[in-house]
Amino acid sequence: xxxxxxxxxxxxxxxxxxxxxxxxxxxxxxxxxxxxxxxxxxxxxxxxxxxxxxxxxxxxxxxxxxxxxxxxxxxxxxxxxxxxxxx
Amino acid sequence: xxxxxxxxxxxxxxxxxxxxxxxxxxxxxxxxxxxxxxxxxxxxxxxxxxxxxxxxxxxxxxxxxxxxxxxxxxxxxxxxxxxxxxxxxxxxxxxxxxxxxxxxxxxxxxxxxxxxxxxxxxxxxxxxxxxxxxxxxxxxxxxxxxxxxxxxxxxxxxxxxxxxxxxxxxxxxxxxxxxxxxxxxxxxxxxxxxxxxxxxxxxxxxxxxxxxxxxxxxxxxxxxxxxxxxxxxxxxxxxxxxxxxxxxxxxxxxxxxxxxxxxxxxxxxxxxxxxxxxxxxxxxxxxxxxxxxxxxxxxxxxxxxxxxxxxxxxxxxxxxxxxxxxxxxxxxxxxxxxxxxxxxxxxxxxxxxxxxxxxxxxxxxxxxxxxxxxxxxxxxxxxxxxxxxxxxxxxxxxxxxxxxxxxxxxxxxxxxxxxxxxxxxxxxxxxxxxxxxxxxxxxxxxxxxxxxxxxxxxxxxx
Numbered sequence: 011x012x013x014x015x016x017x018x019x020x021x022x023x024x025x026x027x028x029x030x031x032x033x034x035x036x037x038x039x040x041x042x043x044x045x046x047x048x049x050x051x052x053x054x055x056x057x058x059x060x061x062x063x064x065x066x067x068x069x070x071x072x073x074x075x076x077x078x079x080x081x082x083x084x085x086x087x088x089x090x091x092x093x094x095x096x097x
Numbered sequence: 098x099x100x101x102x103x104x105x106x107x108x109x110x111x112x113x114x115x116x117x118x119x120x121x122x123x124x125x126x127x128x129x130x131x132x133x134x135x136x137x138x139x140x141x142x143x144x145x146x147x148x149x150x151x152x153x154x155x156x157x158x159x160x161x162x163x164x165x166x167x168x169x170x171x172x173x174x175x176x177x178x179x180x181x182x183x184x185x186x187x188x189x190x191x192x193x194x195x196x197x198x199x200x201x202x203x204x205x206x207x208x209x210x211x212x213x214x215x216x217x218x219x220x221x222x223x224x225x226x227x228x229x230x231x232x233x234x235x236x237x238x239x240x241x242x243x244x245x246x247x248x249x250x251x252x253x254x255x256x257x258x259x260x261x262x263x264x265x266x267x268x269x270x271x272x273x274x275x276x277x278x279x280x281x282x283x284x285x286x287x288x289x290x291x292x293x294x295x296x297x298x299x300x301x302x303x304x305x306x307x308x309x310x311x312x313x314x315x316x317x318x319x320x321x322x323x324x325x326x327x328x329x330x331x332x333x334x335x336x337x338x339x340x341x342x343x344x345x346x347x348x349x350x351x352x353x354x355x356x357x358x359x360x361x362x363x364x365x366x367x368x369x370x371x372x373x374x375x376x377x378x379x380x381x382x383x384x385x386x387x388x389x390x391x392x393x394x395x396x397x398x399x400x401x402x403x404x405x406x407x408x409x410x411x412x413x414x415x416x417x418x419x420x421x422x423x424x425x426x427x428x429x430x431x432x433x434x435x436x437x438x439x440x441x442x443x444x445x446x447x448x449x450x451x452x453x454x455x456x457x458x459x460x461x462x463x464x465x466x467x468x469x470x471x472x473x474x475x476x477x478x479x480x481x482x483x484x485x486x487x488x489x490x491x492x493x494x495x496x497x498x499x500x501x502x503x504x505x506x507x508x509x510x511x512x513x514x515x516x517x518x519x520x521x522x523x524x525x526x527x528x529x530x531x532x533x534x535x536x537x538x539x540x541x542x543x544x545x546x547x548x549x550x551x552x553x554x555x556x557x558x559x
Contacts, residue, residue: 026213027210027211028210029208029210029213030208030209030210046280047210051214051278051279052276058277058278060277061274061275062269062275066275080143
């Protein structure tokens with residue numbers, strides 16, 4: 011997957027776990043939590059969704075990498091580059 | 098202090114101790130006859146010992162969702178015109194069954210995210226609790242939330258989420274690493290009442306009371322007790338059910354030979370009918386605001402009814418089979434506490450679920466208690482909506498409350514061929530019946546493991 015494709019995957023996940031939010035103007039450089047209602051249980055949903063979709067195990071010490079959209083894409087890119095979209 | 102409070106709670110029955118013990122310990126028919134005659138006599142004496150107004154508890158707001166109505170007026174109207182809420186319903190694993198399904202507006206008081214985070218039981222409870230508070234007319238923004246208690250009865254909880262999670266991990270070769278972190282907060286037994294406190298900012302106590310199918314009454318009873326103990330100033334109480342969302346309850350009743358089938362879903366629930374063949378499982382909720390009488394009067398509240406009596410007891414006999422002797426004792430105990438006799442009861446809302454033995458046992462209990470009470474009429478609400486499990490007691494009581502205003506008893510429907518073993522005096526069959534002024538309603542709710550509950554309400558008379 012490309013960076014853009016990974017970004018779309020994350021947007022889709024956020025759309026499912028925060029269905030009341032408007033994500034069209036999400037700023038990739040700002041933390042998710044500053045732009046939407048996202049608590050620790052929601053954050054764990056992101057981790058869980060990635061685990062289910064791509065069998066990725068994200069260790070707890072890596073969670074800070076997932077604070078922003080930009081950081082999340084950057085963190086996932088090497089781990090998903092060989093994974094086709096929709097896998 | 099506690100001793101004083103407890104003493105005041107029971108002060109209205111100063112000479113009843115020995116009789117009360119007889120009621121509880123009665124183990125055979127001879128004991129029961131003795132209990133009956135004494136409790137009736139005592140009940141009449143009790144009229145002369147009124148409760149203090151601070152111990153009088155009234156219902157001041159109603160919120161509900163039933164398979165045939167999402168407000169009390171809509172539900173009542175459909176009970177009077179025999180509109181059923183039972184439909185064909187698809188379950189995972191089992192396939193098609195019949196069920197009572199609700200269609201309330203889930204997003205009236207919750208966001209989509211709240212629905213995703215919580216449970217169906219929680220969502221039903223949140224809807225009903227908000228509707229009740231709104232209906233009560235109470236100045237909610239200025240209510241001291243620490244003095245509000247939430248007491249919600251439920252038959253079972255956690256099965257829906259557990260089934261869903263097991264189904265989910267089955268898609269991942271049962272890898273427990275994909276088991277949801279939401280499982281525990283969704284399945285803790287206090288979930289339904291807890292979700293109400295989260296949604297409404299209530300910081301007083303909350304409990305979800307597990308009481309099988311006696312749970313709706315149990316929620317009201319807990320509210321009355323806590324208000325009388327002055328533990329809370331406002332109670333939000335009743336019962337809820339999410340049971341149709343797991344196959345397990347259907348499959349278990351089917352295995353027991355107690356799951357209703359019928360080519361026409363609306364005719365499937367047939368209490369007291371020869372051709373009854375079991376339970377129709379339903380979801381739903383019935384929740385009220387309850388207050389001490391002086392508080393309700395002070396704010397000029399609309400008073401639906403006063404809770405004048407209640408009782409709970411246990412069969413101590415069988416996991417599933419009911420016992421008419423203990424049911425009759427429970428009814429007598431509630432009447433004794435209310436200070437009334439059988440002939441004072443205008444309407445009995447029966448529990449009958451349309452199982453073979455359950456209907457027979459309750460009919461026996463009702464014949465024993467009300468057999469010589471020519472002005473007491475008996476109906477059944479499950480015949481319209483199915484068995485709403487934890488909500489059943491609450492919904493069945495609330496469906497009868499409008500009788501205080503219109504003097505009409507809704508029927509038990511689908512009764513085409515009465516099982517003679519279920520014959521009851523003044524059973525209101527298939528058509529509602531106008532009986533004139535209604536002052537007192539008695540609501541039965543019984544459940545597995547032999548749990549029995551009775552609530553008696555009276556038209557508020559000042």
